[in-house]
Amino acid sequence: MIIQKTSSSRLESFDQENYSFGDHFIDHMIICEYDNGKWGEAKLMPYGPLSFSPANMTFNYGQACFEGMKAYKDKDGQVFLFRPRKNFERINKSAKRLAMPEVPEEVFMKGLKVLMDVDRAWIPYGEGRSLYIRPLIFATEEGLKARVAHKYMFAIVASPAKSYYTAPVSVKISDYYSRSASGGVGFAKAAGNYAAAFYPTQMAIEEGYDQIIWTDDATHEYFEESGTMNVFVRINDTIYTPPTSEKILDGITRDSFIQLAKHKGLDIRVEPVAVKTVLEAQKNGTLKEIWGVGTAVVTSVFKAFGYKDQRFELPVLADEDSYALTLKKALVDIQTNQAEDPFGWRELVERNILETV
Structure with a gap:
């Protein structure tokens, strides 16, 4: 070097x-x-x-x-x-x-x-x-x-x-624009993916939202990602997150959340998340949380979501009752060497590396 x-x-x-x-x-x-x-x-x-x-x-x-x-x-x-x-x-x-x-x-x-x-x-x-x-x-x-x-x-x-976001955000579920398509580059961190997302995100901001929950390009009936983050939904005491695919980024924070949830004995399911399922859970009171995860933000808790012309407020949970914040704390404690690392995720940067280069 x-x-x-x-x-x-x-x-x-x-x-x-x-x-x-x-x-x-x-x-x-x-x-x-x-x-x-x-x-x-x-x-x-x-x-x-x-x-x-x-x-x-x-x-x-x-x-x-x-x-x-x-x-x-x-x-x-x-x-x-x-x-x-x-x-x-x-x-x-x-x-x-x-x-x-x-x-x-x-x-x-x-x-x-x-x-x-x-x-x-x-x-x-x-x-x-x-x-x-x-x-x-x-x-x-x-x-x-x-x-x-x-x-x-x-x-x-x-x-x-x-901290990227210092307060909960509101998101708009897209029923027209898509982040990626089958056969495309959605699974890659291609620069163009982000450029293409800016215009519909700006439209959502003009409607009073902070970000978008992207849906599938074919039907717009299933969650894919949220903004530049992977998305999680909690209904009752079960966490759901969409499976990765050629359209969804295989997020490292996402994978870490899944492993941490399993380690803590939480019920987490990697399966398609239907928009109608989320709307039904909102209506019957079983929708507890929606949040996004990514490297920059770690965890972004959502306070509200919009769909078509409607806006829905999400419950305000105490930190200890929030799965999103519980998992975030567990992850950050590992990252910052404040907790044991049972997964071997943390990698020490040795001092004076130049002496060996």
Whole structure:
């Protein structure tokens, strides 16, 4: 690995109490370029802009995917990653679907850990705080012919993070727009998936909602995801979440919630969630909770949902009565080294990794 450290850290000028999600970046980044059919040597370098032509094939044809993951710091200053190899596996699954080269495990994992070690001072400690990490792969070739690119870049950037949503949100169940379709790229973290979601989300915001619950493209009768999150529904004391498919992202937080629920002996079922089932449960009083989960937010509790021209308020539960918040606390306690990790999810970032690189 090539090491090029900054001569002056920006940390002293960073207001650690007054910042927004994704607006500030740590001192360094990881870059690795693909050309002539192979990946080159990874480089740690100062964070900053890169120069690309407007004819860059990513801008024109959308070959780009990314991951979202976090690093956490405990009270002793130790740094932990959460299930990072799942992110490695998923970014390559996305890359393959977009006809991009898969990044080698050594480049991904070594680059990730070197970056976390070098910039560990940027990782905040405290409730709801973490370092949000964004690995990404994108085409860098200059050209306007619609074909697979021959040049790519793998990069890792990171940003200090506080709680994404600080209060419950309201969501609109989509009865027209879909996030993805059969045979498409819904299971991949393709950049274009997010761009296509912005317009219908903006429409929902104009109606007074914060996000959308996406439904299937064929019938709009079944839940798929909510905004950029996987979705969970609690009816009586049973939790339901849709099974993953080629249209639904295999969320790492989602999988962690499922495993934690089983570990706690909760009744959780991975099966299709019908809109009509949720509406019936709302009507007869058995609908207790709906929530979304994802890396950035961890858990977003919903206070209300809309369907067509109706709005329905959800019960307000005490924290100890909420399955969503109970599972969130259990997950965060593992991530931040405040609880035992029976699953082996937490991965320590050793100090002074550069000495072995």
